[in-house]
Amino acid sequence: MTNEQKAIKAMYFSIIGNTCLAFIKGLAGFFGNSYALIADAIESTTDILGSFLVLFGIKYANKPADENHPYGHGRAEPLITFLVVGFLITSATIIAYESILNIQHPHDLPKPWTLIVLSAIIIWKEFSFQKVMKRGKETNSSALKADAWHHRSDAITSIAAFLGILIALVMGKGYESADDWAALFAAAFILYNSYKIFRPALGEIMDENLNEDLIEEIRNKSREVEGIIATEKCFIRKAGMQYHVDLHAIVDAKITVKEGHDLAHKLKDRLQTEIPELGNVLIHIEPD
Structure with a gap:
């Protein structure tokens, strides 16, 4: 259901x-x-x-x-x-x-x-x-x-x-x-x-920040993805039953643009799978 x-x-x-x-x-x-x-x-x-x-x-x-x-x-x-x-x-x-x-x-x-x-x-x-x-x-x-x-x-x-x-x-x-x-x-x-x-x-x-526990969960799940070194900014806004996320993920500065792009998709898919209440997830890649 x-x-x-x-x-x-x-x-x-x-x-x-x-x-x-x-x-x-x-x-x-x-x-x-x-x-x-x-x-x-x-x-x-x-x-x-x-x-x-x-x-x-x-x-x-x-x-x-x-x-x-x-x-x-x-x-x-x-x-x-x-x-x-x-x-x-x-x-x-x-x-x-x-x-x-x-x-x-x-x-x-x-x-x-x-x-x-x-x-x-x-x-x-x-x-x-x-x-x-x-x-x-x-x-x-x-x-x-x-x-x-x-x-x-x-x-x-x-x-x-x-x-x-x-x-x-x-x-x-x-x-x-x-x-x-x-x-x-x-x-x-x-x-x-x-x-x-x-x-x-x-x-x-008003997009008030009332989701510290969810932010911490997102950061922890992100670090489990191979290639994601850490996370930086993480903003959440709730709309109905879903949470929309803007996340900055830190990766190795020496990887290619395509590898960074693939990592972003991999991270997005992982977060949406393991935290079903997430709606739109925007990943911004930051070099380490």
Whole structure:
């Protein structure tokens, strides 16, 4: 199974899971008199839209290179991630606004059975986070990792809702707003999580150097190629699920131009074979 297929399969898992959970949370929040659960349902609804965006981004980012896009379409992934962050910020703002209104106007206590619903949701969302994050790491997809963090943020907001409802039920009359304070906390966490998702995507767009481990691996693999004495400059930029590399390789100054050319191709083939996530590899030969 290719990286693209793994990523798409993970996205369908997210979309189906979030759709079911949004429906369950919405019903439980409405009939269980819990705004924290309704806030959770709102976040899950935005997660569905975000997951569809990520799915589109992954498919578009993996289109092959063409005349207008010689390095491929990988940069579509972080751009889609920015849109996902926009959805998260919007949902957090709506949740915070409604929470503040509800705090000012006390309502009835939540129903005890909502705690059972939330317990199941927390377990499922943490499982979803682990599953999607594993795929994100396997495929080097920033958008897939962003979607995984949606699941983790959903789990934490559900924990906040659980605690808010529990406090309201245990403390009784006068503590009805604990449920709403939990929703407000959830909104703050969503905003914080939005920054955590946004920051690496911005680094990808700006070609920020965040790949020291990969650079070291490339240098080590290069020195294993007969005829390559050492490496000098090594620049990496990430685009979608691939890394494009500019590498300066040091060779014997006395070899012919053709021998240097053949060595460059040999090195490029070796790197792309042993490090499959590499896309375009440009080798510049330097004399020793």
